[in-house]
Amino acid sequence: MHKPDPIGEIDLAAYVDDQLDAERRVEVEAWLAANPQAAANVMADLRARDALRLLAADRAPVPGRLAAVAGRLDRALSRRAMWSLAPRTALAASAVALVSLLGVELAGGLTSPAEAAPRYVAEAAMAHRVALVRAGMASQPEVATLDAAEMQRVTGLVMPKLPAGWRVLDAQLFPSDDGPSLQMTVDRGDGEPVSLFAVRARTGAPENPLVVRDGKEAVAYWQEGEMALALTGDEPEAELDAVAGALARSTAG
Template sequence: MTDRNIPVTEDELHAYVDDELPAERRGDVEAWLASHPDDAARVQSWRAMAEALRTRYDSVVDEAVPKRLDIERLVRQPRRWVYGAVAATFVAFIVGGGTGWFARGAATAPSAFQNLTVDAIEAHRLYVVEVRHPVEVPGSERHHLQQWLTKRCGWVVRAPELAGAGLKLVGGRLLPGSGGPASFMMYESASGERFTIYTAKSDAEATQMRYAAKGKESTLFWADDGVVYAVVSTGADRGRLTQIAQAVYDQLEKKG
């Protein structure tokens, strides 16, 4: 038997929204919501967000976690560069940027970019559908997030301010990359549209911005000072993706 006087926690509210709350506690939570309109409004907002994400990203919600991001596999053996069919698929989609696109140096070997786009898009597809745990560190802790990722990755990691493009920082996380750690940050619009920024160390010193796409996912990516940056979206048109990627690039350049 449960005590309805016990305050309902935020974890319980999330579990209620996800239909994961124990049956014996459900009545208590519903009674709590009936007498706490602020929490009831939050629950309604979360449900609306979950529905919007399901509608937008339904095609990838039930996909298996890519083997490249399987933690147990990563612990058992070191990461290797991706070869074969998966990486080869991206060759057809990699397009050099136009002459006006941030030409910073000679193009690098395609394999480095193939691996980056595979990693960036797989990470995007894995986490973009998450409602409760899309990130490790929330956007409200931007300063801590930047310091933590900078320390763990070994290069200066910044979370660009993208409010001008209608995006709010959801937060970020540390991921295993092809050649070491990688940083991953997620942004979201008021309508639930999500973009992610993936950065990883690379042999590429500087390149033009390039475009790659696979299925509904697309990315604009470039290298600067030995770090590769990829801005990824699901379903956004190339113009919108370009707007976000250029905003990211401009801010990183100004603070570089």
């Protein structure tokens, strides 16, 4: 019986770019079914690929979205080892050309359109707004204590460890499409509260935070294992992206 060759980065990149024959594609899909984190990353890359193809067909919406799609796809391609070994495909070249045309800086966290983000991002933004309303109501006392062990035992939610100097002002459970979610209002020591939102879901969110704008709030969202996380605040996107990046790095693994 034929034993499939090991699945590597080259196979995943070829899968995303429709470069595999039917037999190898089935083998890759079987491997992805047993590796959910890799599958989530590949799904995100497939969405970026399809968005870029819509752009090439002149059916994509506005320039702001084009920049986000191009940046997301370029970061996805940069993860694949094959691009250092072989020429890029026409799709990859299109992404690079588009990035150059729009002058998008790829080194940091790009702002992408909120409507292209996972659905929990909108829930995180709404939870942040509700928390601000609660903070101004005498009849709605804040809950500043959080038993992380109890929260994990009862709901399955695992919150990242907060950096030194961060103080929880309020913690509330919210319903979401993916089950119970937790919103924490946090003081980082600068007087500007931010909300940390967590829900147990596989969303296809990136491991490194990506920032979107939802109304006046900026939301940085990312995935840590089985937890989908979002940091929301009324502050510049670049600043929130830096804070979320530091939080994600401190809790990774």
